[in-house]
Amino acid sequence: MSATSSINAFFKQRRWKPHDFQKETWQAYAAGRSGLLHAPTGLGKTLAVWMGPVDEALAAPQPPSQCQVLWITPLRALAKDTARSLQEPLTQLGSSLEVALRTGDVSAYRKAKLREKLPFALVTTPESLSLMLTYEDSRTKLSDLKCVVIDEWHELLGTKRGVQTELCLARLRTWAPQIRTWGVSATLGNLDDARKSLLGIHHRNSITVHSTLEKKLQVETLIPLEIEHFPWTGHLGTRLVKQVAKTLHRASSSLVFTNTRSQTEVWHQTLLDTDPTLKGRLGIHHGSISRAERQATEDALFRGELLGVVCTSSLDLGIDFAPVEQVIQIGSPKGVARLLQRAGRSGHQPGKKSRLLCVPTNAFELLEFAAAQDALDAREIESRRLLQKPLDLLVQHVSTCAIGEALDEDDFRKEITSTHSYSTLSEAEWQWVLGFVTNGGDALHAYPQYQRIQRENGVLHFTDKRMIQLHRMNIGTIVSDTSISVRLRNGQRLGSVEESFITKLKPGAPFFFSGRLLELVRVRDLVATVKPSTTRKAQGEIPVWNGGKMPLSTELAHAVARRLSTSTLPARPELKAIEDILSIQRKWSQIPNDEVLQVEHCHSRQGEHLFIYTFAGRLVNEGIGTLAAHRLTDGQSQSIQVTQNDYGFALTSNGKIPLDEPIIRNILRPESLLEDLLACLNTHELARRKFREVARVAGLIQQSQPGRMKQLRSIQTSASLLFEVFNRYDPENLLLDQSKREILEGQLEFSRMHEVLIGISRKPLRLIELTRLSPFSFPLWAERLYSIISTKDAITLMEEMLKELEQNAEKALKA
Structure with missing residues (x-):
């Protein structure tokens, strides 16, 4: 045509x-x-x-x-x-x-x-x-x-x-x-x-x-002039801020992407401190900043008034900012699709080239940048796992549609099962949903507030005006902990922070938010009133939001492991920059990769350590590490601590941890995975927390109510009460089952854990006894320190260990 x-x-x-x-x-x-x-x-x-x-x-x-x-x-x-x-x-x-x-x-x-x-x-x-x-x-x-x-x-x-x-x-x-x-x-x-x-x-x-067309993409990595031999997460931090500031001045406009809202606040303030000429020319944009503030930033960028914006994924979708000339990615993108998506924000017009500058926050991110480019060349883009029939959402949707018009329940079921997600919805599940929305099910049928929908002669209709208002205010699936609105004393809303952060601050305490140094005045009725801080030193707390650490995707993890094991891949400057790190790893151990399961054993003043490299991503490594610790100590009094990163996990104990192949094979076996996970995790408590989200989507708890928002404590109490009521009086409630399934697949990535363990069972083991920590094991050792002692003490111990390791590394490189 x-x-x-x-x-x-x-x-x-x-x-x-x-x-x-x-x-x-x-x-x-x-x-x-x-x-x-x-x-x-x-x-x-x-x-x-x-x-x-x-x-x-x-x-x-x-x-x-x-x-x-x-x-x-x-x-x-x-x-x-x-x-x-x-x-x-x-x-x-x-x-x-x-x-x-x-x-x-x-x-x-x-x-x-x-x-x-x-x-x-x-x-x-x-x-x-x-x-x-x-x-x-x-x-x-x-x-x-x-x-x-x-x-x-x-x-x-x-x-x-x-x-x-x-x-x-x-x-x-x-x-x-x-x-x-x-x-x-x-x-x-x-x-x-x-x-x-x-x-x-x-x-x-x-x-x-x-499309058979390929967007022209120019990817470069900012290589640090000096790289320490024992990197850990974030240890380069903002050291490259001067180079990033200079790069901003070389383009007419830039988006500076970070992976977390906290990192956005840090980089925005650090760039302003480093280069005062950026004041008024550098915006900030993330999901917790108020809509009005974000819109003002977007408009200023579109008009060409800003040299750049430091942002999160709040700007990595299809906003057509024609003025954006380059994109800067701070830290590993953790996924191939995310890197490609963000790169596409520059040159967002037909025929224009996308330009992306990658900035590492630790030396191993240089490896991830190289691996991401390998995956891009091979077109290895992440897939999305589909959800199957979440019943909390179906309960909400039935109520939604029954408000608009009376529904014939048989015709409506055909409509529901025409979707991919609910194509396997059984008659029993459908009848349970209908019973739940009409009378609250076995446990709640005596309470009028849960009898929302009238069901007569196969017709469903929602007619209670007050309940309709509540339902409309709570439509949606986005659930998060209660936020505290941040407002200036004149009422201007700047955005929101999580309750757990703001309640730790005392009145008068300074903190950074929305690109400003603010001072807390008071907290009342879920509103934090603030004023601009008059302190001369630009020091203050940085808000931390849940979900701050982003795991490496499966595709990028495989690309990293392949880059470490394959010499036929094209040479990249990122690998040349970390050659000393890899050289030390070869001399003291071997390079871990995806073809074998490498296990390192080491003694330190903190105990015995096993370092196991799976290249499975942080979430899966956390689950497998917890499982391995449970199996290793089952029936014993020995205590084992687990730490993890994207490349592997560590088991640490004051007792003995043997470097023994049969034992390691046993603790990493794929058999009995579900039973052992349920035994080693407090799944009842995990399911209780997940049920809070399920209950809010299903409409059992209305967070938004006319004229007010429910406080988090009230939501927690209501959800916990309902959870116990269902467990006691309605144990077959399908929302309880859904909560457990969401814990396994969402928080624990059960399916991926199983795939990884099957893959491990087919690989040869490489067991290595270390005389000292290797470059790959050091980040896992350091991660443990931060989890068990204060930051100040952790830094002191780390500096002592680094001094000793660096001295030995210099000797090894000269040998």
Whole structure:
């Protein structure tokens, strides 16, 4: 199919030539097909899925009078920029058709206007779309839908928000069977799974469109002039800040990505301290900063007023910042897809080159940067594991849809099972869900507040006005610990921090937040009132948020191990820079890799240590380490401590830990994995904590209530009480079972642990007795110090050990 008149006109005005993947997408759309578009960032994916519906609408005899396109974005931060990008072709073609936003950031007035009439295209989020389903006139307003686009589908895939989107799409297809669904993704390994998840039973006549074009990518690594021989996590820290500051001045605009919000605050302040000329020209952006503050930063960057922005993943999705010339990645990205996604933020236009500068925060991250480039060359992109029928979300969705209109329970079940996630929903599970939403199940049937939905003659309807209001306020799957709002004394909101951080500070204590040095005035009713600090020294606490450490992905872990074991890979400057480290490792031990399981044994003043290198990532290593310690001490009084990083784990004891192959084989056997995990972990307590999240998604606990937010302690108490009630009076409750499954797969990565242990059982063992700590074992030894003693004492012990090791390393290198 050749481009039609309106598409031709737009591209001609822009002096652009359509790519083949764009033409293929337009052709598929015109033929009535749904599909998944997979193409590199910055090559025109948006136009590929957008211009089909636009051309169809402009070619119609009469302009559409109802909403015809829903554009679902995973982040509210993307919505404004997306709407601007979608409106641009319409305006340029002289059309009066409009694009509007409907997200949580939109004003109440604007939401009310949208309730009156929807535009031609509406940009929204999964949560806002779910909320729309609760209004009784939504079926009428959306019955003429022609297309639904899910942007950045890889970000939703494998999450409850993704499953929430699947359920919403099933509802829309019931209302408007003619709609075509298109997902957009730039970085994803399992495309077939992604398409099936997107389309459910409708995937059979769908298509996956691939771009054969490759975005030009220039990746460089900032190599430190001096590298210590025994690195540990973060020990280079901000030492390279001067070089980063100079690099900022060499480009018109930059995004400086970090992996955590705390790291963002540190690097922003350190850059300002190092180079005062950046003041007023360097922004900060992360998810805990208020929407108004983030929007101001985005607008200033778009207008070219900022030289750069230090940010987290809050800016690594599809915001089309044309001015961004380069991207700087602080620390290992921990994943190939994340590196590619962030690199694509620069040169985000057809034909432009993406430029990425990698900045290590420890020497082993040089290895990870090299391995990431190897994986990029081999196109080894991470896959997303799909979720299967989370029942807490189904309970929420049934309530959501039953508010909007009365539901025939048999027809509604068919709608639910048309999705990929719930395709295996059994009759027993469905009846349990219906019983739970109508009377609270076996344990809660005596309490009126849990009897939300009326069920009569196979029809479901939610009519209690107060409960409907509560449900609408709590729609969604994003759950986090209670946040404390940070506000200046004039009421201006700066963002939020976690309760556990702010409650440790005394009034008058300085801390950094939102790029400012602030002083705590008071904390009252979940609001921390602050003022600018007048202290002359730029010293203060840095907020720490949960989930601060990001594990290495499976694909990147394998790439690291392969880089260590294969000499045929292309030479890279990162490996040359750490050659002394690898040389010492060879002299004192051997280089660990993915082909053998290397185990090192060492004595130190702290006890005996086993260092086991799995290259499985931090979370899996934590689980396997805990399992190994349990098996090693089962039936004994010996105490063993476990520490882990992305490359392996360490077992430390004041007693004897033998370097013995049969024993090591036994503690790492894949057999009896589930039973032994349940025995060595406090799974009851872990499930209790996970149940808090499940209960909030299922609507058993409403965090948001009219005029107030529940405090964390109240939520914890309510969840714990319900957990014990279910265990005692309703032990077969499926939400309890779901909590245990989510612990195993989410927190412990049970499936991946099992795969790793099977792989280990097939590898030869390499047992090495060390006379001193090796460069690879030192980070695990250091990690343990920080976990058991104060930071000051840990640094003292570490400096003593480093002095001794460095002296021996210099002798070894000269020998």
